[in-house]
Structure formats: C-alpha cells, structure tokens
Amino acid sequence: MTRNELKEIVCQANLDLVKHGLVIFTWGNVSAIDRNEGIVAIKPSGVSYDNLKPEDMVLLDMEGNVVEGKWKPSSDTQTHMALYRAFESIGGVVHTHSTYATAWAQAGRDIPNIGTTHADYFSREIPCTRDMTETEVKGEYELETGNVIIERFNQINPVHVPGVLVKNHGPFSWGKDAHDAVHNAVVMEQVAKMAFIAYNINPQLDMNPLLIEKHFMRKHGPNAYYGQK
Numbered sequence: 001m002t003r004n005e006l007k008e009i010v011c012q013a014n015l016d017l018v019k020h021g022l023v024i025f026t027w028g029n030v031s032a033i034d035r036n037e038g039i040v041a042i043k044p045s046g047v048s049y050d051n052l053k054p055e056d057m058v059l060l061d062m063e064g065n066v067v068e069g070k071w072k073p074s075s076d077t078q079t080h081m082a083l084y085r086a087f088e089s090i091g092g093v094v095h096t097h098s099t100y101a102t103a104w105a106q107a108g109r110d111i112p113n114i115g116t117t118h119a120d121y122f123s124r125e126i127p128c129t130r131d132m133t134e135t136e137v138k139g140e141y142e143l144e145t146g147n148v149i150i151e152r153f154n155q156i157n158p159v160h161v162p163g164v165l166v167k168n169h170g171p172f173s174w175g176k177d178a179h180d181a182v183h184n185a186v187v188m189e190q191v192a193k194m195a196f197i198a199y200n201i202n203p204q205l206d207m208n209p210l211l212i213e214k215h216f217m218r219k220h221g222p223n224a225y226y227g228q229k
C-alpha cells in the first residue's frame with residue numbers, strides 16, 4: 001500500500017464516522033496502520049470533518065513521531081499507538097464520543113452481553129476500564145489511557161472483543177482495518193443503546209451463555225456459516 005492510499009483510507013474512515021452519526025464537531029478520530037512499512041495514518045487534532053482531505057492525514061512512525069503531514073496529529077495518538085503495539089493483529093483504531101457508548105463509559109459500567117446482535121460481534125461484555133490514577137492522569141495521559149485498556153485486556157482476546165469503554169471518557173474500537181474498526185464503533189453504539197433501553201424495560205436481564213457462544217461462533221468460529229462463502 002502506498003502512503004497516499006493509506007491516507008485516503010483513513011480520511012474516508014473519519015468521514016464515515018460523520019455518516020454514521022458517531023461524531024459531531026471534532027469529537028473523534030480514526031487511524032490505520034501499514035505494518036509492512038511501520039507507518040500509521042491518523043486524523044489531525046481539532047480539524048473539522050468538513051472538507052477533510054487525504055492530504056490532511058498525519059503519518060507517524062511506530063513511536064508516534066510525525067514523519068509526514070502539515071498538521072499536529074490527534075491528541076489521542078499515543079492511545080492508538082499503544083493499541084497497535086499491544087494488539088498485533090489489528091489494522092485500524094477508532095475513538096468517538098458516541099452518545100450511548102459514552103454514557104456507559106461515564107457510568108463506569110461494562111455493557112453486558114444481553115442480545116444476539118451484541119454476541120454476533122463481541123464474545124462477552126464490552127469491558128470498561130478502571131479509574132486512572134493521579135500519576136497516570138498527570139503523566140503521559142494518552143499513553144496511559146492505552147495502557148489501562150491493555151491492562152483490562154489481560155485475560156481478553158482483542159479479536160473476540162473489538163472494543164472497550166474508557167471510564168469517564170468514551171469508546172475505542174478496533175478491527176482488521178480502518179473500515180472494520182468503524183463498523184465495530186457503529187455496532188458498539190447500537191448495542192449500548194439497545195442495552196440501555198432493555199435495562200429500562202427490565203432491570204433483571206440475562207442471556208443464556210450458549211446463545212452468546214452460538215451467535216459469536218457462527219460468525220467467527222472455525223465452522224462459521226453466517227453470510228455468503
């Protein structure tokens with residue numbers, strides 16, 4: 001993939017956040033990585049989605065140093081970089097402040113797996129991170145945000161759970177590429193909304209674990225059969 005192709009993909013993925021109603025103003029960012037080249041492209045910080053162009057994307061090396069671009073990269077860059085370093089199979093990362101997912105993050109609650117839509121994409125609850133310490137907040141905050149996500153995934157496979165809620169902050173999602181990460185961000189917002197409504201209808205909810213496994217495995221297991229060949 002050329003650098004220009006990477007910038008085009010990441011620009012389009014950022015515009016897709018607007019199309020899906022996940023962001024307003026400058027409240028989110030998408031990045032993607034070219035692991036062969038060791039290059040990440042990310043949205044510039046504080047730049048409106050209106051008239052966002054591929055040439056506005058910022059290219060970084062694996063430490064997050066700018067190697068190309070006229071703008072400062074997203075303020076969340078070091079969180080994205082930490083995720084790329086820790087989760088070696090992912091190719092794209094998304095951060096938004098979409099309403100329902102952010103509400104669960106602000107409430108500090110995992111989104112429980114209580115529906116087949118959730119289970120189609122996530123093998124378990126969507127986890128919420130712990131409170132950040134004073135040292136973490138005062139130090140390299142965005143890098144530490146990545147580190148608390150990685151800590152939360154100590155016993156969780158990030159391929160089976162392609163997203164997280166950062167407590168008091170909002171959702172991050174990822175996927176095999178930028179498009180997939182945006183798709184998972186859309187799913188997270190929808191399941192967050194459905195779970196919120198379902199709990200209001202019936203606070204005593206659960207779901208048969210067999211149903212969760214069935215729905216996850218029929219899309220992601222070795223004998224997956226959902227969709228077309």
Ligand SMILES: O=C(CO)[C@@H](O)[C@@H](O)COP(=O)(O)O
Pocket residue numbers: 026027028029043044045046047073074075076095
């Ligand atoms: O989390 C926040 C703000 O709370 C940021 O992700 C959001 O404003 C987007 O920042 P950038 O414009 O990408 O630097």
